[in-house]
Amino acid sequence: MEFRIAADELRKALHRAQGIVERKTTMPILANVLVNATKSGVTVTAFDLDIGIVSEHPAEVLKPGSVTLSAKTLFDIVANLPEPTLNVKKLQNNYAEITCGSASYRIVGMASEEFPKLPKEENAPLVKVSGNTLLEMIKKTSFAISSDETRYILNGVFFEPREGGKVRMVATDGHRLCLIERDLVGDFKLKGGVIIPRKGLFELKRLLEEAPDAECSLGFAESSALFKKPGLSMVMRLIDGQFPEYQRVIPKEGEKQVVVSRNRLFDSLKRIALLSADKSNAIKLALADSQVRITANNPDLGEAKDDIEVPYKGAALTVGFNARYLIDILTVTESDDVVIELGDEHSPGVLHTPGDKSYTAVVMPMRV
Amino acid sequence: MDAFYASVEQRDDPRLRGKPVIVGGHPTRGVVLAASYEVRPFGVRSAMPMSRAVRLAPQAIVVSPRFTAYADASDQVFGIFEKVTPLIEPLSLDEAFLDVTGSLNLFGPPATIARQLRASIAREVELPCSAGIAEAKFEAKIASDLAKPDGQREVPAGTSREFLAPLPISRLWGVGPRTEEHLKAVGLKTIGDVAARALPDLERVLGDSGRHLWELSQGIDDRPVVPDREAKSIGAQDTFEEDVMGRDGLVHQLHSQALRVGRRLRRAKVKARVVQLSIKYSDFTLITRRRTLDEPTDDGQTLYREACALLDRVDLRRPVRLTGVSAQELGQGEGQLGLFAPQGPTRTDKLNRAIDAISSKFGTAAIVTADLAGDAPESEEEERIRRELGAARPKKPPASS
Secondary structure, eight states: OEEEEEHHHHHHHHHHHHTTSOSSOSSGGGGEEEEEEETTEEEEEEEOSSEEEEEEEOOEEEEOEEEEEEHHHHHHHHHTOSSSEEEEEEOGGGEEEEEETTEEEEEEEEOGGGSOOOOOOTTSOEEEEEHHHHHHHHHTTGGGSOOOTTOGGGSEEEEEEETTTEEEEEEEOSSEEEEEEEEOOSOOOOSSOEEEEHHHHHHHHHHHHHOTTSEEEEEEOSSEEEEEETTEEEEEEOBOSOOOOGGGGSOSOOSEEEEEEHHHHHHHHHHHGGGSOTTTOEEEEEEETTEEEEEEEETTTEEEEEEEEOOOOSOOEEEEEEHHHHHHHHHTOOSSEEEEEEOSTTSOEEEEETTEEEEEEEEOOEEO | OOSHHHHHHHHHOGGGTTSOEEEESOTTTOBEEEEOTTTGGGTOOTTSBHHHHHHHOTTOEEEOOOHHHHHHHHHHHHHHHHTTOSOEEEEETTEEEEOOGGGHHHHOSHHHHHHHHHHHHHHHTOOOOOEEEOSSHHHHHHHHHHHOSSOEEEOOTTOHHHHHTTSBGGGSTTOOHHHHHHHHHTTOOBHHHHHHSOHHHHHHHHTTHHHHHHHHHTTOOOOOOOOGGGOSEEEEEEEEEEEEOSHHHHHHHHHHHHHHHHHHHHHTTOEEEEEEEEEEETTOOEEEEEEEEEEEEOOHHHHHHHHHHHHTTSOOSSOEEEEEEEEEEEESSOEEOOSSSOSSOOHHHHHHHHHHHHHHHHOGGGSOOGGGTTSOOOOHHHHHHHHHHTOOOSOOOOTTO
16 A cells, blocks of 8 residues: 555544544554545545544555554644655555655554444435534534433434424433424435434534535434535444433423523623532522513522513513523524523423524423 | 330320339340339349340330330420420430520520420320430530439539539540540549540540540530431441341342331431442441432432442442441432423322321331331331440341342
């Protein structure tokens, strides 16, 4: 194996691989990338047994072949090269020689035959999707994914094709839930929905952010998801299990509704949460005539309050919330105003854009 | 209360009045739970093995305990206390500290309050009791012990040292038989002897506890009266009669303990966030393992499952002498609510409610889980007594272990 490649191309490939290669693994080869040179170019593959990506790059291939090399070492070398192009050549015993201008390296590799095979999902029906839409859906749900590993079913986002060319994505950690529904037209050939794991989702988000306008396609085979864009394909194992019946926990319509400026509420929550009791981030929302009062108190620090004027005429109500949960939602909300729907102090609060529930967040209160 | 259980028995059965009465469990394995004043001259004392008590006083009438009756009497007595002050720290079913500082303007000086309380108890509950009045809790306790039976004694402010000086050092809190021996060996027989020593001297002889004992001997004790509802943890622990090897024998006892803790949590209307398992090996080394729960609980079965999971993190190749399950970080269930958590009472809540209702009417032995069926009937009061007396639980592990 021998090829000449632009340092920028190889850097891009290794950057993509960084999030996936395992550093503290019992299988040392998973810390490596598989470098494969064919007549059409060079591919760099990273795989952690759950998520794999294959990145394709133009190169002048002098001799086809393959080897696996430490992803981290290679990344560091490529980041410090003196010239914009380099030469990679496989030596005996899976060593590789890298030469670039005046510099040269001889680095240890491992046999490409030992690199685990990625699942072949060529038959997965791929659907063309908008990268921007997919990115929006991920950004607006992924923060609500549970990080509690004992609830592995919640360690991902539920992806559910609906009627009329729409897809729903739902994430929850058992305390809050975010649901988004957007147009992703095409037949995913799914019965019900699938759960896309957190790590894969974050890698997907990273790849989408490289070029959101690029043409993308997404598909599902039995237990994995497949994502492709020009020069890149990604496969990941899905979470096996039944996502909870999320519809059950979304209240139909809150008795009490307040419309409030997104920025005003966001700023107020941030300034009042400074005095919330340390770990819980507990704040209180008190609805009264024409105002929402946000308060926090911490026995060690003191107390804080902020009043927001709102066009509210209903009954008074005070509900405790984790300020973090509300701030997370407002962070990804772009509209000028948000609607808060409340029932009572033990019922979930619902946030959405006025007149539009295609993005809905549900937050359980705290007893305070 | 004076000879509490025995007094209740004498109250309820005229034939026992004026007679030597022992309230106790099993005649060979049990311990004396209470001895009437008529039997005390023979040397019978609480916590003494029944076999010995019966030898000392063969003519005594032995009565099986009726815990429900004692609990009822106790409730009545505490009800009388509550009319005087909310600051009541129960020490046991029949003993409590009352802080009456705030009640003096209403009810008069402490001695008057004590006299009125004792009169109310005699009239309404028909039981004798004694009171000690002092500025510090431990002095009040000693004064009350000295006033028994059916009396009261006040240690006027500023006279603590004189009051304490002639008393034997075993009267001091924290002085057990071993410390007592140690103190006697260095020439300290009375509390006055301790008070007369220089503090550095005592610290050299007694280490860290030197300062504590010295302060007590001076009548210095600023521990406040802490009402029970502010308890920090609720636990159950038992010592095996014989050390137990292996998981099977231990989980049986853990189950019983976890269920008892669950019952007490529910009665106190609190839920626990943390479960702690304690294991004491035969060489007296004590280890603890704890876990924070996802959701606070008052369910004994949940505590049991957690305790078993914790047990798997413990070395079980050594003989075990004691196990304990304790529920900590108690609260009224405040904090983050769950989206998928069922609204309203769960099946478990309903089951526990039913079990509690049955137990309160027919006793805790009336309904037990199958694995515990056939064990010695369990009572909260019995358990409390065992805890206080540090007595072994009269129960063998199952034969399978």
